[in-house]
Amino acid sequence: MGDDPRKGESATPHIVQVPSPTNRTRSNQPFDRLQETATDPLGPQSVFAQAGHDLYGTKDVQDAITASYVWLADQMGHIALGLMPTLLLCWAFSGIWSNWICPGCETDSFWRAAGIVVIGLVVFSYWISKEIQDFNDTWGRQRWQFEFDTSDLVWNVKTALFFFAIGGMFACAAFINPWLLLAVIALVLWPALRIVYWWLRRKIAFQRAGLPYLFRLTNFYTKLSDDAVQAISDVANMRQVEVRFWRVVFRRDVPHFNDPPAGRRHFLITGSLNVGKTSLVVGIGTEFAFSLGIGRYLTAAKLVQSAPRTKKDPDKTENTGGDVLWPLRQCELLIVDDLDAGATADGRDVHLIQPDAFYEALKIEGVVPLQWLARRRTVWVISDPATAPAWRDTIAKSIGINPGDIMQIDLTSDQKPKRDDPPPRINVRRPLGYAAAAIGALALLISAVWWGAEGSWSRFQALTPEQAFADGSFGLELAPLKYILVSSKLSPRSLGPDWPKRFGFLARRDAVASVCAADAPHNLPVGFSVSNRLPGSATPVPVQFVGLTCAACHAASFGKAGVVLGPGTHSADVIAFTDAFLGATIDTGNGTKDSAGLTGDAILKTYDAQCPNEAGGLFHWVDNKVEAFFIDRWLSGLRATSRLNMSKYDMPFHGKALGDPLNIPTGPSRTRPFRSVVRNTLDLPGATNRAYSRVPLAAMQAERPWSQFDGSVGDRTVRSMIAIFTSGASPAALNEKQIAWNVTQAAEYTANLGTSPRLPHLRDAFPDVPAPDPAVLARGESVYLAKCSGCHGHPTATGWWMRPVKHPPSVTPLAGIGTDPERINFRYANMLPTALETLLPAKTEAERGDQMALLIKARLDAYNSGDFAQADWWTEAMSRFDDHAREFPAGHKLAFGLNEVQLRDGYMNGPIDFAWLRAPYLHNGSVLSLSALIGLTERDNQFCRGGTTDDYDTATLGLKLVKPGPNGCPASTPFLFDATQPGNSNAGHDFPKRGSVSTDDLKALLAYLGTL
């Protein structure tokens, strides 16, 4: 064994490469020149020249196709086969991603990229299976005589997969980030060039040997002796050398040559026609070329013709019909086929060339110029074994060796291969089956783990009524906790530097100085809770979201009592907050690098900077990726909904416009519940709805069989459910076990709130206020019993007494009470009872039948009255009810009876216990104090609100009056309430009748009211 067979001659054969004159064109001239100056016939310069020559200046219908050209075209095909299906699937995936999975998400989302990578891997795995199949087919065709060159074939498979992978990576990179495409090109360029170089060297060695076709010895089908197989393997330089990727890419491609002993370097192969002589010698030539040996295949006639050149131009390549061939003089292996030109003519074997004639023909100036072959390798083929001795002598004489140094191998046609059907080298079905099973099992495991995790994220907690009211989740999740914690930094222009204060939310008593998630339950404003539920659907997810609770609106601060749960807020401007929040989340950037807008990444980066102790580590990285996905999903969903809603509900206000009553007329402590009900229940705009309502005291509900300002809703759980639904919770969220529990418990909390748990009295909150004179109180009580008790009832030792009425509740018609009519007379009011009662499918089929009957009646009524639009709406409502019945086949957990919602024509006369906690007064909050309500002081048409949570006036028993100046309201109380605007009227409820009670009596009445 040696490194090179021509040791002592030249490590690299000296070959002058002469391009074929028939293939010379202008465009391949540079490559021709490069080739002519190359010193190594299989070196980079020669390979590059050949590749250039293959690609430029030739056409495959005009010129002979070279093996190197076919190989290059094959690899381009592999790249295309990797590229095209991946591109197509990525394109489809991108469409599905942006339309269904994550509408509006950024295209550089981690999860989108992960999906694209998975697609690339799926396509690539198909090509792996295809290549394995090809390998098996090739393996199956071997004849088990010569060793199967698995290293060559495996490397061939790896090469094909490498180029498939390049195509796939190009496609994936193009969809993930175009810049990544450059990175991929940079990454694969060098390995690709090295692999191309490795293969083209062998292809060039093969094509310049002049072999008629490619044949691997392992496929040789005629039986040979073991010794012959070994000898042929040696002369063909067959050797299993594992080809390693890294070696090809980074190491020199050094050929290794064996050194067969004398007597096994020269062969005479005999055999009749079609016995496989040519295949055998072509196989020898192919194997030798693939080991980077310089060899030639030619016929006897060609040898005779070329022999003079071995003296004249010993180093120049030959050109035959456009093919460039190695010079004979530089060949390590010479194969002379059909030496005797044997043929069958008229049933007789004839031999056109005789040994003596051949020897004579070879002579030049009396000498046969082939003596240099003595130390190299030769293979000669004749057809007639009988003439073998003569030919052996002639060959030996021609190349200067002993006849005994020529090994003769006789092929006979009755010798069959050992085995025709070897088992597959690689069983594709088994690994494919196991791989599929493993992936399937893994997917099941991941799903099972996720379900288990969902259980922990939404683990049921039997919250007490107070816990549910203050901190329960109601499906009103707003935004991710981390966004809420950094929102003042990320969205200062929308929310301001301190949004809880700006929009009048109350701080918790147990707040600590921290801005991180762990302390959030203590630090969020009152009425904001943390859960692991997605906004809208309330689906359990690994990300914490912040939601609103009952206490966001039903809590207020009173002197030393501090924050009290139950009373309507004095300060929270919920609608302005909603608009500002919506505006903040729609921030999609300005289209430049300066601002990418609000994204999951931006939120998490800001949060990590704010809470650095939580950052770092692999788990945190994974956690952030998952959080970013859900946050982006939330953002895109919210934005998509907002865009849809804008055409119907208009754009949200922002900046100073938020505080302008012409834009948002409600201001602090009020809402527009029926605009929301019309929107959420009827899916109609409700833009003209001016039924502004103060947030009422949610207490002592047990003594109110009917509630709302007009007494329209019966069961108190239904009241809570409608309030929460109106605030944005979906029916699906309300059907969730924990949320349904929280709704029921929160309603329960309001049942006896006042006595159990007890609410503070005026002097509990303001102990410095002097106690009223008992005589004054007695006088006030008598005025109350005379002027107020008829409608509002009065306290007794056993509870609050109300005058019985035949058909509760007691309602004073609008004409009688004279207060603002917008709360009663708004558009679509007549549709709401039926729409709400059929919102949630009942539990039994019979009840659902009654609900459907109600819808049918509504449609008929509308149709009979000529209101075809409304009749059509009810038809659609019937279809929606069917859908809901299918969605909640066992009935909705919060479904309620058909008579729980009623249309009223006035305002309800309800109990007024804890009257001092009910400020401001009248349903629309247009009267600030009890003093103004009973006529002791004037009802001001304009006053300023907001800006503070400490706004109780113990003198007037109500909210402090701040009158606007010539320039409007001061910055400390910025919202201007104007009672002359529609929906804001402070007229009506002139009780006690003006002038019917003296001022002293009114003062006494006020003092008495303060004790209720």
Added chain:
Amino acid sequence: MGQLAKIDPLPWGLALLGLGGGVAAVTFLSLAADDVTFARTQWFAMLAMLLALPAILLHAWKGNGAGLWWQAFWTAGLLAYLLHFWWSVGIVYGWSVGAVIDRQGIVGYSNFLVTALWIADVAVAALRPKLTTVTSILRTVAWLAVTISFVAASAFFRSGTVAMLGYVMLTATLALFAFRVFSLGLGRS
């Protein structure tokens, strides 16, 4: 181990891949739905239908001796169906059979019967692979019940894509069954 080594893992592997991939797809894609419980209940039924489809068609084509591919997808389809069963009867109805019957009436009874037949057939196929008269009858009845149940639930009780899937299933099943009958006739002549 020796017996196991002889089993072709491809049908089971692909069926498990379909089941696992389908369950994962239902689990994660449903997170984007407005009502996750409803989406999962519905989508698991569709997954069961898709997984059982090859088995239903194979049975229509080759009868009771449909082989390993049939068994693998018949079993995977049942497992997906049991997930649908769990989400619907367990989570939506709170394991209240009375509520199911109240809502679905006679369809509820037939669904319970189909579930029982399917489970029995899969169990028999796994534990007693050799067909007897009784197990042949069970297999035919289970196949018929499951096929009718899927076709009725999709083609007749739904609209849109789901209905189309049902029609495709019905057409393909009938076509293969007709082909089988026709082929038998040709063979005899």
